[in-house]
Amino acid sequence: MIWQLANDVEAFLHQHNKPPPQSFYDQMIINNKQMQEKNKEQERLREEMKRKEMEQEVIRRQEVLKSETRKRKEDYKNAESNLPSSNISKLAAPFSPLVSPIAPTQQHPTARSVSPATPNRFGTPSRQVPIPTLPRERRTSTPKRIEDEDSGTSPSCKEHAAGITQLTFLHNKIERKIQRGKCLGNSSGSTMYAGMDMASGELVAVGEWIMKWRHVSKKSNTYDKEEDPEGAVHLKQVLSIEQELLALLRLNHPNLIHYLGWKHEHQ
Structure with a gap:
């Protein structure tokens, strides 16, 4: 009996014999590999589920489009079958060479341009047909100043x-x-x-x-800064503006005004 018990223990130990890892580092590497494989498997499963959902959505939309198209065709056929005969004759009337598509009711003249009444091949003047015009633009009145300058x-x-x-x-x-x-x-x-x-x-x-800073009646043949301090201030401003405009002369762009030159005179 003791011999049998010893044999059972030996068989159990041989069956469940798992040698310890060589080191903690090796155990960490093994655990990381197992975790990566598990993550890859989960990612693959998620992608597979997402792909199946997209396929189902595409199939559902195709079915909806087919049903909508079928419904529109049926509505169109029903509308054609219910259309009265009088409407059909009215729709066919404009194709007659002697019938104008314009309603016979008289209308007051509007701002739209119309073509002149020209005789047709039968010798009778044809009715004036309004020409479609572009959307009305904002009208600008010509200033009176320009008319005065022209005259x-x-x-x-x-x-x-x-x-x-x-x-x-x-x-x-x-x-x-x-x-x-x-x-x-x-x-x-x-x-x-x-x-x-x-x-x-x-x-x-x-x-x-x-730029005027003196009285018109006051004239002088020479310019003196001491006698005219106000003129010196204005001249300094003009020279400063000139330097800025000279820098703008180098700009050349189709969307900007190109300055070609600058000069100032003192009288």
């Missing part, structure tokens, strides 16, 4: 009635001669003229700003 009676350009004047602008040792012409508009202290480059024929706009 030569503009009171705002009396002091600029010198006619055509030739101006010379110097930039980077290059002279640009501009022929100043008609006055285009006025504002407080400034005037805009039409101009043309004498060399290239390019059309330009010439802006003129007049």
Whole structure:
């Protein structure tokens, strides 16, 4: 009996013999591999479930589209079958060469343009058919100032009635001669003229700003900063503006106004 018990214990130990790991590091590596395999399996299962859900959603939408298409076809067939015969004759009427698609009721004239009444091949004048026009745009009234300038009676350009004047602008040792012409508009202290480059024929706009700080009757042949401190302040401002505009001369972009030159005169 003792011999039998010893044999059972030996068999149990041999069956459940698991040698310990070599080290804690090896055990950690084994555990990490098992965890990675488990995570991969779970990710694969999630992707598989997601793919099945997408397939089911696609199938459901296809079924909905098919049912909607079938329903529309049935509604269209029912509408055609219920359409009265009088409506069919009215729909076929515009195809007659002698019948106009315009309703015979008289209408008052509107702002839309109409084509002139021209005789057809039968010798009778055809009815005027309205031409479809573009959406109405906002109308802008022409200022009276421009009409006065065209007629030569503009009171705002009396002091600029010198006619055509030739101006010379110097930039980077290059002279640009501009022929100043008609006055285009006025504002407080400034005037805009039409101009043309004498060399290239390019059309330009010439802006003129007049700064007055003395009385008109007071005239002097020489300019003295001590006698005219206010003029010195204005001249300093003009020179500062000139430096800023000279920096803008280098800008050249299709969406920006390109400045070609700048000059100032003191009288």
